[in-house]
Amino acid sequence: MDQELGGDADCPESSSVTSTLHPCIHGEKEPHHYELCPGRDGAMKRSDIGGRWAHVVCALYTPGITFGDVERLLAASWQEIDYKQFGKKAGCGCLDRLESRTGIVIGCDAALCRKYYHPSCVQRLRLLIDRSGD
Numbered sequence: 287m288d289q290e291l292g293g294d295a296d297c298p299e300s301s302s303v304t305s306t307l308h309p310c311i312h313g314e315k316e317p318h319h320y321e322l323c324p325g326r327d328g329a330m331k332r333s334d335i336g337g338r339w340a341h342v343v344c345a346l347y348t349p350g351i352t353f354g355d356v357e358r359l360l361a362a363s364w365q366e367i368d369y370k371q372f373g374k375k376a377g378c379g380c381l382d383r384l385e386s387r388t389g390i391v392i393g394c395d396a397a398l399c400r401k402y403y404h405p406s407c408v409q410r411l412r413l414l415i416d417r418s419g420d
Contacts, residue, residue: 320339320340320341320344320389320406321333321335321338321339321340321364321389322340322341322344322345322348322351322364322389322390322404322405322406323341323344323377323388323389323390323404323405323406323407324377324380324382324385324386324388324389324404325341325344325404325406325407325410328341328342328343328406328409329341329342329343330342331345331359331360331362332360332361332362333361333362333363333364334354334361334362334363335363335364335365340362340364341405341406342359343405343406343409343414344389344390344404344405344406345359345362346359346405347392347405347408347414348364348367348390348392348405349392350364350366350367351363351364351367352366364390367390371390372389372390373387373388373389374387374390375387375391375402376391376402377391377402377403377404377407378401378402378403378407379403379404379407379408379410379411379413380404380407381407389404390404391403391404392404392405
């Protein structure tokens, strides 16, 4: 089952876990650069690191990402992740080969699969599986 992470773009202060922030709310006209992947659109949250941004799905599925406010998924932080992990492996689901080494990729958890993906690419490909009920 695909996990859908969305939110109410008109209400960034919502207490909903899946509420998202969008650049237009902050007066930005261009999509942000995200820290964990090469994606340029999608559900995102501001991090606790210098006002940077990360996709919600990337923050949720990347090991080592923490949240200052877990209930509302606010203040994502990747300060505990070794920066040598950024760009270390290429993502298999990326649209652009050069951008495939942007951010952090995670290994596919299917048996014997040795491919790596950005969580946002897996979501775009509709291959993301919600295993929270396992």
